[in-house]
Amino acid sequence: MNITRPARCLLCSFTRAATPSTRVPRRQFHPTPATLSNRKPKFPNVKAPRVEDYKPYTEEQKAELAKEYSAAQMAAIEAGEAAIDPKDLAEQMKERSDPMSFKYLDDFSVIEPGIDRHQRAPESNSDYNFKLKSEEDFAKDFGQFFAEMSDNATGADFVRFADNLRVTHGKEENELHPHSALVPDLFGPGETIDEPRVEEQKTAAEKGEKERSAEAEEMTEALKSLLLATGYTESQVKGLRTKTLVSHSVTNQTRLGKVRRAYRLSIAGNANGLLGIGEAKSDEPSDAKTQSQYRAIRNMQPIPRYENRTIYGDVKGKVGATELQLMHRPPGFGLRVQYLIYEMCRAAGIHDLSARVGRSRNQMNTVKAAYEALMSQRNPEQVAHALGRKIVDVRKVYYAGKI
Amino acid sequence: MSLVNLSAVCAHLNNATKARLALTSIPNSNLHLKLSLALQNSGYISSVVRGGPTPPPAHPILGYPAANDEAEGIEPITRDNVASRRLWLGLKYWQNESVLGKIKMISKPTRRVNIDVEGLRRVVRGEESGFVAGIRSPEARECVEKKLGGLVLCRVL
Numbered sequence A: 001m002n003i004t005r006p007a008r009c010l011l012c013s014f015t016r017a018a019t020p021s022t023r024v025p026r027r028q029f030h031p032t033p034a035t036l037s038n039r040k041p042k043f044p045n046v047k048a049p050r051v052e053d054y055k056p057y058t059e060e061q062k063a064e065l066a067k068e069y070s071a072a073q074m075a076a077i078e079a080g081e082a083a084i085d086p087k088d089l090a091e092q093m094k095e096r097s098d099p100m101s102f103k104y105l106d107d108f109s110v111i112e113p114g115i116d117r118h119q120r121a122p123e124s125n126s127d128y129n130f131k132l133k134s135e136e137d138f139a140k141d142f143g144q145f146f147a148e149m150s151d152n153a154t155g156a157d158f159v160r161f162a163d164n165l166r167v168t169h170g171k172e173e174n175e176l177h178p179h180s181a182l183v184p185d186l187f188g189p190g191e192t193i194d195e196p197r198v199e200e201q202k203t204a205a206e207k208g209e210k211e212r213s214a215e216a217e218e219m220t221e222a223l224k225s226l227l228l229a230t231g232y233t234e235s236q237v238k239g240l241r242t243k244t245l246v247s248h249s250v251t252n253q254t255r256l257g258k259v260r261r262a263y264r265l266s267i268a269g270n271a272n273g274l275l276g277i278g279e280a281k282s283d284e285p286s287d288a289k290t291q292s293q294y295r296a297i298r299n300m301q302p303i304p305r306y307e308n309r310t311i312y313g314d315v316k317g318k319v320g321a322t323e324l325q326l327m328h329r330p331p332g333f334g335l336r337v338q339y340l341i342y343e344m345c346r347a348a349g350i351h352d353l354s355a356r357v358g359r360s361r362n363q364m365n366t367v368k369a370a371y372e373a374l375m376s377q378r379n380p381e382q383v384a385h386a387l388g389r390k391i392v393d394v395r396k397v398y399y400a401g402k403i
Numbered sequence B: 001m002s003l004v005n006l007s008a009v010c011a012h013l014n015n016a017t018k019a020r021l022a023l024t025s026i027p028n029s030n031l032h033l034k035l036s037l038a039l040q041n042s043g044y045i046s047s048v049v050r051g052g053p054t055p056p057p058a059h060p061i062l063g064y065p066a067a068n069d070e071a072e073g074i075e076p077i078t079r080d081n082v083a084s085r086r087l088w089l090g091l092k093y094w095q096n097e098s099v100l101g102k103i104k105m106i107s108k109p110t111r112r113v114n115i116d117v118e119g120l121r122r123v124v125r126g127e128e129s130g131f132v133a134g135i136r137s138p139e140a141r142e143c144v145e146k147k148l149g150g151l152v153l154c155r156v157l
Helices: A007-015 A060-069 A070-081 A084-094 A136-150 A155-164 A172-176 A200-217 A221-230 A235-238 A285-298 A340-347 A361-375 A380-389 A393-396 B002-019 B030-042 B116-122
Strands: A241-254 A258-271 A272-280 A315-319 A322-328 A351-359 B023-027 B045-051 B087-093 B103-105 B154-156
Touching: A060 A070, A070 A340, A084 A322, A155 A315, A221 A235, A221 A285, A235 A393, A235 B116, A241 A285, A241 A361, A258 A285, A258 A340, A272 A285, A272 A315, A272 A340, A315 A361, A322 A361, A340 A361, A351 A361, B002 B023, B002 B087, B002 B103, B030 B045, B030 B087
Parallel strands: none
Antiparallel strands: A241 A258, A258 A272, A315 A322, A322 A351, B023 B087, B045 B087, B103 B154
16 A cells, blocks of 8 residues: 555545455447446556565575486576676666667567668688689599499489589589678568468468468358459458348248248448448349348448548438437447447547437338438538538647647 | 518428528618627528629639628628619528528417517527527527527527
C-alpha cells in the first residue's frame, strides 16, 4: 500500500469486505471490453529502479550444482563466475530505459546487411599475382585424383573433388573469398525481398501454381462473371465481409402443388464505407446463399460516414410496415442496435450508432429499410450548396482539424 | 396570429415542393412575411415578393421575381389593393430534391408551444425540450445569439 494514499481510502479498504463471490464482468457478451476494476489510480505509479543483485554461488549451492553437472562443467561455471563481475552483469542484463535505448528486442547476434556495417573480406585476401590454371595443370589434378582414388570410390567422391578443384594458382582466399570494394549485396545469391531463400522460393512457386490451377478449376461461372463485372480479384472478394441475414423458404402455388424454394438475403461490405444487399431464391439453399452474396457484392455502394464512424444526422427509413430510425452517436458509443442493423454496420464500417425499429420488425424489411435510411443521408456539403450558406463542422474547428 | 393559416401555408409549401413548382404564393400577412424572410435568410427559398393575384414579372437575369427589381418595381400597398396582396415565394431545388424538404408545424392551433432561451439552447444541442425535439441533423443552426424565446411555429426537416 502506498503511503501517499489518503487515510480515508485506507479505512475504506478495511471496511470493504472481500467480495463473497467471484467477480464477473456484467456485460459479458458485449463487444466493448468491460474493465474488471472500476477504480483507476489517480496518479501513475512511479516505480523505483530495480537493481538486480547477482551474488556469487555459496558453497551449498555449488554442492547442489555438483550433483547435476560434471566436474568439467562445474569448472566452466566457476571460471565464468570468476570472469564476469556481478556489477557488470547487473548493468548489462538490465533492460535499458534511457532515451537512446533500442525500441526493439535484438541480441545483435546476426549481421543484417541493410542495417549493419558492411562485412567485407580483408584486403590481405587479395593476391595480385594469381594465374589461371592451364589445361595441363587440370590434367595433372585429375591424374592425381585418379591415382589417389581408393578402390571403393563413389560418385560422391568425384563431386567433392570437382567442388574443391581450384582454377587459379596463388592464394586460396583470393579465389574463394576475395576482397572487394563494392558494397555487398543486400541479399544472398537467389534471395529476393519477397522470397527469402531459393529453396523456399521454389517450393512457394510450385505451391502457388498448384493452388492457382486448383482455384481456376474450382472457380464457378458465377464467380467468374462476378469478378468480371466488379473488377475485383478473387482475394479481394474473399476479403469482403458477407453475411446472410435472412433465410426462409417461399412457396409458389401452382396447379401441380406447392413449389418450395429457398430465399436468402445477404449483405456485403468492405468495412470501410461500402455496403450492398442482395437477395436470391433457388431450389438449393446453398445456391441461393452464394447467389445472394454475389448480388450483394455487385450492389455495393458507398455509404456516407461522418468521421468514418457514424452517420450524418438522424435518418429514417420505411419499407412496408417497418419504420426505423438511425441515430448518430458520439465516439466510443458503440453499436447499440439490433442484430440485423449491427451486422450491416459491421460490414459498412460504422462504429457508433443507435437505432429504433418501430411498427413491424420483419427481418427482410428491417434490412431493406436500414439500407434505405443509410443511403438517404444528406451530405452537409451538398446541403450547404443547396442553401447557399457556409456550413462548418464545429467539432473539426474545436479540435483544430485533428479528428 | 393565426396558426390555422400558418398550418395551411406549411401544407401548401409541402405540396408545392412535391409538385416541383418554381413559384408559389401564400396569403399576405405580417407573420407569413416574417417567416418567409426567415426562410429566405436561411437559404431555403430563393425570393419573397409581395404582389397581386397574378405572379409578378420575373427578373430579367435571375429568372424569378425579385423584390429589388428596378425595371419592374413593386406596386405599393394601398388601402384599395391590400386585400388582394399575396406573397410570392420562389422555391429552390438542388440535385433533383427540394431544398425546403418538409416543413412541419410544432405549435398547433390547439396547442401553442412556447420555449425559453434555456430550452432553445438544449434544442440546439440536440436534446429534447418540452414538446420540441432536439436538432439532430448536421445542418447549421438558428442561433441562440439573439437570446430570445417565444412561440415555436414550425420546423424545416
